[in-house]
Amino acid sequence: AQKITQTQPGMFVQEKEAVTLDCTYDTSDQSYGLFWYKQPSSGEMIFLIYQGSYDEQNATEGRYSLNFQKARKSANLVISASQLGDSAMYFCAMRDSGANSKLTFGKGITLSVRP
């Protein structure tokens, strides 16, 4: 069974600083994908970034990058140059490559950006 672990308590970061949100996962599959979603206080789920298990390069999307360490089964999200609008809940998720695959989420991390 797949498992996603996000254990950090609420995180705080100063505006314009970088922050790393931790995510570890457990799976017996060789082919899988890792996702990060953002949920602001308004409640919608916003896709941020995706990393495939066979991707050799770490994924990047603007200010977001994913620090993928396959041997350690970690997929940490790095947000550079934090902005006040980055204050939100962040979820790590994993999906296997099966034909009927589903997305499994972690419990989430709350990030607060201080001015």
Place this chain on the structure above:
Amino acid sequence: DAGITQSPRHKVTETGTPVTLRCHQTENHRYMYWYRQDPGHGLRLIHYSYGVKDTDKGEVSDGYSVSRSKTEDFLLTLESATSSQTSVYFCAISDQGLPGELFFGEGSRLTVL
């Protein structure tokens, strides 16, 4: 934005009554999912569908049933609502396996008194 509509967006009901939440998509995507979100638990999968009339259970399926009689609609039914089913329910859709980004609806807040 992906065309996903959840209804109702807000509902208050009493213990023991049946409740049906509807997820409607205009994207013709194959996969549809129902999640519930509760503080401290993140999003937990209730049921999902990988095609018309093809559904499977997620990790918290007890007390819930689903139906998908056509591609665009995925219904979540609480046969006899309980207070533990008070939650925010999200529908999501995807058009493929990996990478397969999920697109989410806006959520439905259900309160069971």
